[in-house]
Amino acid sequence: SEPVLEIRGLCVDYGLGDDAVHAVRDVDLTLHRGEVLGLAGESGSGKSTLAYGLTRLLPPPGVVGGGQVVYHPTDGPPVDVLTLSPAQLRAFRWAETSIVFQGAMNSLNPVHRISTQLLDVIKAHEPKSTAPGRQARARELLRLVGISADRLDSYPHQLSGGMRQRVMIAMALALEPQLVIMDEPTTALDVVMQRQILGQLAELRQRLGFAVLFITHDLSLLVEFSDRIAIMYGGRIVEQAPAAELYRRALHPYTEGLLHSFPALRGPRRELTGIPGSPPDLRAMPGGCAFHPRCPDAFGPCDKELPPLGPPGDDHPGRAVACWLHPTAAPAPH
Ligand code: ATP
Ligand code: SF4
Ligand code: MG
Secondary structure, X not given: OOEEEEEEEEEEXXXXXXXXEEXXXXXXXXXXXXXXXXXXXXXXXXXXXXHHHHHOOOOOOEEEEEEEEEEOOOOOOOXXXXXXXXXXXXXXXXXHEEEEOOOHHHHOOOOOOHHHHHHHHHHHHOOOOOHHHHHHHHHXXXXXXXXXXXXXXXXXXXXXXXXXXXXXXXXXXXXXXXXXXXXXXXXXXXXXXXXXXXXXXXXXXXXXXXXXXXXXXXXXXXXXXXXXXXXXXXXXXXXXXXXXXXXXXXXXXXXXXXHOOOOXXXXXXXXXXXXXXXXXXXXXXXXXXXXXXXXXXXXXXXXXXXXXXXXXXXXXXXXXXXOOOOOOOOOOOO
């Protein structure tokens, strides 16, 4: 299907010069219209940095060191988001992309009712709408995310964390986005809530047709609810595959390790082994494959040469992996 967002060679650093921490390294990733793409990886692998970088919401000292982020609007020519002026970027962001970041639910204004905040967003998006029209739209949006309209008059503190997060999604949907980016915190939000939210987004996108980039450390969630999954390690994408394929057979030993960090969803029970060792220090990255010090399968080339991300041969269409166990001939499929 058609791409809605194409990330090419994206690099993001914290700081400049010799002190720079390279948090996102040469990332290629494509999102297609209407798909749910899950991004997983251990804490510190660069997931949030990637999301902030591609939306140009990086807090200092973060800087985009290179690459392209090509957005394909529903009408009109594609634009490289990284080259837009601040004014163009504001228009772009509001018109087409909704971002719900870690802890977003805490960004609701505590002194205003949910209704006021939701109606403001609708009014900004549809300046010509009437007050009764906006009321009806607000009720509809809340219903879409499973909140009854009688909650409209609540203040944020009167709602649970899960409900506040769903209000944030309702606000995001008010913009009729083509792309929803959700970055879920590794710790703060419980998995039951992440599950509800991702399930809801996956269902809504079928009706409303937006694409979702869902970021989490919880791979089991992605296996269940996303179409494709990308795995990040040490700032790079190390594997990318349709969700069912990835679950059936991981090609990268790191992905394999992540899959053995949660109980099997169905079929025979897997041994829960987790991954030995700890994530790499970005200031002192191991040479060659960054995973080699932790990899049970490391061999000859692994500590010497960086394995490129590419298609692992004809047996695995639509997949890409960066590992010397699966040498690749051509550049990665997008
Ligand atoms: P989590 O699952 O914990 O949210 P993540 O995959 O989102 O992790 P990032 O927050 O993107 O990881 O961080 C990637 C790397 O960048 C980490 O090693 C982190 O220490 C580093 N980093 C993040 N912010 C800064 C900063 N302001 N200055 C320097 N380094 C930073
Ligand atoms: Fe392991 Fe080598 Fe593959 Fe890296 S390249 S994941 S060290 S086998
Ligand atoms: Mg993060």
